[in-house]
Amino acid sequence: MNRILDTVERHTPGKVGKRRGASMAMVRKEEPFKWQRKHLLGLRDLTVEEILHIMNTAKGFEQFSMRSIKKAPTLRGKVVVNLFFEDSTRTRNSFSLAASRLSADVVEFTQKTSSVSKGETLLDTARNLEAMGIDIVVIRHNAAGAPKLLSKNINACVVNAGDGYCEHPTQGLLDVYTILQAKGTLEGLKIAIVGDIAHSRVARSDMWAMTKLGAEVTFVGPPTLMPSEVGRLPVKVSYSLDKVIEEVDVVNMLRIQFERLGGNPFPSIREYSHYFGLTVERVKRAKPDILVMHPGPINRGLEMESEVADGRNSVILQQVTNGLAVRMAALFLVTQAAAEIPA
């Protein structure tokens, strides 16, 4: 890991439209890279160089969990608001802990206990919070584009923690980080993202970041769970997990989001599990070093058998650990960019 990420080469932006691979074999140059985004809204717009800069920065934060004092004074005096309009345990806690480890103060905001339930609009809520002197808003919202709208209307930095079916950038980044940790590169890797693609912002953020870094991404799932625009996305599509399982290097199993499913996208849970569940038998047919990922929370026995979730190919808990480092990096970098821009 040290060797791998330490030597991540700085990429200069290539020709427009040309996919650039992430080569990890070259020596780090002293050429400084300047991070200029005070908002992290999605991975679609990021360059390869920007993604690798976040990876390198996250690497500096990775060791925090092993220190005797798990805190640095970097964001002392800054205030981070967790503005969550949808339920979340992992992402919210991860952002809270990331902010605390950088010594920022954290304000928790949930829809159920706030004035939103009294009819306040998103922008009014945000402006009121901003009037209290906040520096960073971490927002999760069921409407795609809500973080962008916020970023255009307030001075604070905005970090997207999931918007509708659009993006979940820190999840995409931690997935990339986890793959880099295990494989050293994404260049040339075959990655399957399996399940409810249509309702998954994780699939989209993963797709943007992974393809930029040179991986070949295949969306796998029943036709009823494929997004209508899938033909225009830079991915392959397969309706059979059995056809792709033997050739992929990484398989990311998405959660079936019962709370978002309308109609009857598949006849029964058993049938879905039969065709698209990651079973011990399927893992046996896969490459021996296949990386098994899941953004959590897992429906054990549905997307994945318990033996696979806890098996030797699984990096699911590593993803959670890496999420913390990636979110510390995100909070740090947006603050750095904001320091350059007068309010």
Added chain:
Amino acid sequence: MEVLLDAEQVDRILHDLAGEIAAKTPPENGLAIIGIRSRGEIIAQRLANYLSQDLGRSVPCGTLDITLYRDDINAPHGNGQPQVRTTEIGFDIDDKTIILVDDVLYTGRSARAAMDALIDLGRPKAIRLAVLVERAGRELPIQADYAGCAADVEPQRSVQVSLVESDGKDEVIVE
């Protein structure tokens, strides 16, 4: 531009520094060298090698990244935006005498940040500061315990340390 130290002088100074550190460190004390990224890291590695030879035992050496502890971290940096790197200290610093190593001691702010960063990693018995060059201009009450050479350099000029490992040659110049 003038040359403050050439390659031969740099090498002799580092040998002398190692000798001085060895002489002043009681043998019962656990000794470890920690360099501040990035030039301090290289100097620390060389000092650790010389010290290991002088003392006839291996002296552990680590690298400290102080970015997160800088007191100007949230100020505008223009093009010199700091990059967070890893801290690589593969040993326990508790109860050891730590020789903190940097290339140049100037304002003292890096040394302050480094001490805070170290103390978050454990509780050393003592922290000593060793530098290749010390120049006037301290802004904090910090002094070097071991200094290779003193340079009287006007505030508008800068001291540039080049080392074989990072720059292809050993040299200290004043610009």
